[in-house]
Amino acid sequence: MHDVPCRDTFHLVAIGYVETPFLQLGDAPMQGKDAMLSGTIILRPAYAEGIKGVARGDRLLVLLWFHLGQRDVFRVHPRGDETQRLKGVFLTRSPHRPNPIALCEVEVESVSATRIQVRGLDAIDGTPVIDIKPVLT
Amino acid sequence: MHDVPCRDTFHLVAIGYVETPFLQLGDAPMQGKDAMLSGTIILRPAYAEGIKGVARGDRLLVLLWFHLGQRDVFRVHPRGDETQRLKGVFLTRSPHRPNPIALCEVEVESVSATRIQVRGLDAIDGTPVIDIKPVLT
Numbered sequence: 001m002h003d004v005p006c007r008d009t010f011h012l013v014a015i016g017y018v019e020t021p022f023l024q025l026g027d028a029p030m031q032g033k034d035a036m037l038s039g040t041i042i043l044r045p046a047y048a049e050g051i052k053g054v055a056r057g058d059r060l061l062v063l064l065w066f067h068l069g070q071r072d073v074f075r076v077h078p079r080g081d082e083t084q085r086l087k088g089v090f091l092t093r094s095p096h097r098p099n100p101i102a103l104c105e106v107e108v109e110s111v112s113a114t115r116i117q118v119r120g121l122d123a124i125d126g127t128p129v130i131d132i133k134p135v136l137t
Numbered sequence: 138m139h140d141v142p143c144r145d146t147f148h149l150v151a152i153g154y155v156e157t158p159f160l161q162l163g164d165a166p167m168q169g170k171d172a173m174l175s176g177t178i179i180l181r182p183a184y185a186e187g188i189k190g191v192a193r194g195d196r197l198l199v200l201l202w203f204h205l206g207q208r209d210v211f212r213v214h215p216r217g218d219e220t221q222r223l224k225g226v227f228l229t230r231s232p233h234r235p236n237p238i239a240l241c242e243v244e245v246e247s248v249s250a251t252r253i254q255v256r257g258l259d260a261i262d263g264t265p266v267i268d269i270k271p272v273l274t
Contacts, residue, residue, distance in 0.1 A: 008181075010202055010265070012147045012236050044145075047235060049211040052225040060227075063238060065147055074186040088189040090197075090269035098184060099149050099267045101200060101238070128147070130236045132227035 012065065014128035015050070016043040016114075022124045025068055029122050039106075039121030041129055043114040051132065054116060058108040063131035064123050069100030105135060149202065151265035152187070153180040153251075159261040162205055166259050176243075176258030178266055180251040188269065191253060195245040200268035201260050206237030242272060 020039040022028040041062065043051060054060070073096040075086040080094075089097045106118035157176040159165040178199065180188060191197070210233040212223040226234045243255035 008151045008265075010149045010151075010204070010267075012149055014145045014147075015235055047211065047227075050225045050227040050235070052212065053228050054225065058228075061240075063236075067147070074184065075189065088187045088191065090184075090187045091190050091195075091271050093270055093273070097268065098152055098187070099200075101268050103198075103240075103270070128145075130147075131234065131238050133230055133240070134228050136230070 012130050014044070014065065014130060015047040015132075016041055016129040018042070018062075018064070018121055018123050018125065018127050018129060020121050020123060020125050020127075022122075024124060028124050036119050037121075038109065039118055039123075041116040041118060041121075041132070043116070043129075045114055048114045051111065051116060054108060054111050056108055056110060059135040059137075060106050060108060060116075060118070061133045061135050062104045062106055062118075062121070062129060063133070064102045064104060065128040065130050066095040066100035066102050066123075067128060068095075068124075070096040071098050071100060073097060101130070149267050151181070151202065151267060152184045152269075153178055153266040155179070155199075155201070155258055155260050155262065155264050155266060157258050157260060157262045157264075159259075161261060165261050173256050174258075175246065176255055176260075178253040178255060178258075178269070180253070180266075182251055185251045188248065188253060191245060191248050193245055193247055196272040196274075197243055197245060197253075197255070198270045198272050199241045199243055199255075199258070199266060200270070201239045201241060202265040202267050203232040203237035203239050203260075204265060205232075205261075207233040208235050208237060210234060238267070
């Protein structure tokens with residue numbers, strides 16, 4: 001029984017950002033499973049140690065902060081399609097949500113100390129990266 | 138070419154928290170795929186609209202904020218096993234990481250306006266919830 005169960009705000013740090021060919025909203029493919037275009041994760045040097053061991057062929061889950069997302073959205077038309085009924089935002093992958101975190105599964109093409117070249121990054125250029133995790137199979 | 142590519146801190150809001158039988162660190166199963174114990178997601182009333190449409194049997198990805206995680210950790214022993222070589226933290230699912238976000242896949246058992254009863258929640262009681270997404274298949 002929690003009356004005040006937890007602090008209600010936290011701060012996130014950008015561990016890096018992405019470089020992609022998508023320069024503005026609308027350019028990036030939606031849930032681009034077919035987004036085989038190359039992109040790059042640029043890590044801030046302070047976090048370089050955290051990717052030691054990443055290798056070509058690894059599948060990674062990249063957590064992005066959709067800095068252009070609207071945070072006061074609670075219901076959306078799925079995939080932005082207005083012919084579809086409004087749905088609770090937590091039943092969708094809309095970039096507009098209270099905490100605009102997106103998940104993107106990518107495959108590693110090459111790695112250097114602070115750069116990971118990947119396939120499948122469907123975010124716009126400059127999107128902050130907040131975490132990277134291995135894909136569990 | 139980004140010199141100052143993006144703001145480097147962001148604020149997260151807790152959209153709710155979890156109630157589970159795990160009262161302290163070490164109680165919760167690690168990456169508990171077998172964590173079939175029931176738990177509950179308690180949504181803050183302001184976010185209730187966002188879960189409209191959630192139904193029994195749905196599979197959801199719950200994003201948690203591991204408020205007890207250490208944020209200055211860049212290399213870890215996988216699964217806390219000290220016989221294993223240190224690995225970059227982004228190649229692991231360690232709860233100790235710069236932004237201690239965890240992903241937990243659950244199955245919905247029942248729903249009310251602000252509570253979702255689920256199976257598979259492997260976090261300690263009181264852990265803040267920061268996002269909920271549908272599992273894409």
